[in-house]
Amino acid sequence: MPQPCFFTGIQASGTLTLGNYLGVICHILEIQDEYEIIIMICDLHALTIPKPNFNYREIGHEIAALLYACGLKEEKCKIFIQSEIKEHVELAYLLSPHITVSVLSNMIQYKEKKREQESGNLALLTYPVLMAADIFLYDADLVIVGQDQTQHLELATNIAQKFNNFYNKNLLKIPKFTIPHLGAKIMGLKNPQKKMSKSENDFLALLDDSQTITKKIKEAETDSENKIYYDPAKKPGISNFLTIYALLSKQEIKEAEKELQNLNYHQFKLKLIDLLNEKLGKIQKKYIDYQPRIKEILKKNTEYLKILATQKLNLIKKEIKFN
Known part of the structure; x- marks a missing residue:
């Protein structure tokens, strides 16, 4: 069949x-x-x-x-x-x-x-x-x-x-x-209340280098509470980061929340940057191999x-x- x-x-x-x-x-x-x-x-x-x-x-x-x-x-x-x-x-x-x-x-x-x-x-x-x-x-x-x-x-x-x-x-x-x-729907980094957008230059590209990834994540909008939990209405920036982290690490949101609950926002961003660099780095190496073919x-x-x-x-x- x-x-x-x-x-x-x-x-x-x-x-x-x-x-x-x-x-x-x-x-x-x-x-x-x-x-x-x-x-x-x-x-x-x-x-x-x-x-x-x-x-x-x-x-x-x-x-x-x-x-x-x-x-x-x-x-x-x-x-x-x-x-x-x-x-x-x-x-x-x-x-x-x-x-x-x-x-x-x-x-x-x-x-x-x-x-x-x-x-x-x-x-x-x-x-x-x-x-x-x-x-x-x-x-x-x-x-x-x-x-x-x-x-x-x-x-x-x-x-x-x-x-x-x-x-x-x-x-x-x-x-x-x-x-x-x-x-x-992965949200923007500068404006986490809107979808990640190329037209508004508010996105992370799969071909971004590690320096660009670090800069974009560190400058992304969060909030002043400094507590990590999922609440898209009250905490759109952190909720978006949690979604990204959970998907990249193949976890449910609740699992990611539990893993990250004792971190502050700076520590969470550094952890997310490391994960992004690891995942996107592998993709970028394979991309170079596919280009000529x-x-x-x-x-x-x-x-x-x-x-x-x-x-x-x-x-x-x-x-x-x-x-």
């Missing part, structure tokens, strides 16, 4: 962060022997907020090499760059008649980003439709996403149901969507996934009398 398929996407908007690692990558590491893993580097989605002089292909290669350096197995995990498989865009267009502009314009993320940009572009508006196409193109059984994508997943499910009902065929497979219970690995993955995407799209087009 073939293994079930896991699918997720990682935005090609910059280098991978600790939030990416703890929020998504660690969970994939736990299931990679149970599923066929497909990870898409979302360069088309990154265009919703375009950046001048930004090398999307270069950052895509960096992300792919880092993913494998984190422990994902080449033989189990197919990583590819979204724009390399054109069927994603074609399926998105075939889905688009089944969703209205008013529904898309009421998406929370669209409203927030439109407010930040002071104008909403078409790519930003239609982003959830392309996201739905990404998911359905590979008949995924399981999709892991962050907490901020819940509304988009509900929309993807709604699109699939409308599409299937319209053609009276189960053309689009609705997967199980799951959000990790711990670490799905990553283009060839991605080429092989793309050839394999292009066949699956073409077969799925042709099946859909045949059923809707479009080829």
Whole structure:
């Protein structure tokens, strides 16, 4: 029996962060022997907020090499760059008649980003439709996403149901969507009340050197109580550090609290710095090994996934009398 398929996407908007690692990558590491893993580097989605002089292909290669350096197995995990498989865009267009502009314009993320940009572009508006196409193109059984994508997943499910009902065929497979219970949202270091963010330059990168890690952790916001316990409402900074420490040391929050209860904030930060340097140092060494090989690995993955995407799209087009 073939293994079930896991699918997720990682935005090609910059280098991978600790939030990416703890929020998504660690969970994939736990299931990679149970599923066929497909990870898409979302360069088309990154265009919703375009950046001048930004090398999307270069950052895509960096992300792919880092993913494998984190422990994902080449033989189990197919990583590819979204724009390399054109069927994603074609399926998105075939889905688009089944969703209205008013529904898309009421998406929370669209409203927030439109407010930040002071104008909403078409790519930003239609982003959830392309996201739905990404998911359905590979008949995924399981999709892991962050907490901020819940509304988009509900929309993807709604699109699939409308599409299937319209053609009276189960053309689009609705997967199980799951959000990790711990670490799905790693918060910023400067502002621990907001998600760790590359756009706001409030993050720890997987490629940060030990000096940078030390500086960022020491300067991170905490509080004046100097007691270590988990309370995101009253102690967002320390609670975020506890989450990071617990995930990196493979403990539950309560276990980490007990281990650290007699330390002050300075001592806790030093302990966290040592743990981060140990974990990220190993990833960075493997990353150097993957750099010269990553283009060839991605080429092989793309050839394999292009066949699956073409077969799925042709099946859909045949059923809707479009080829």
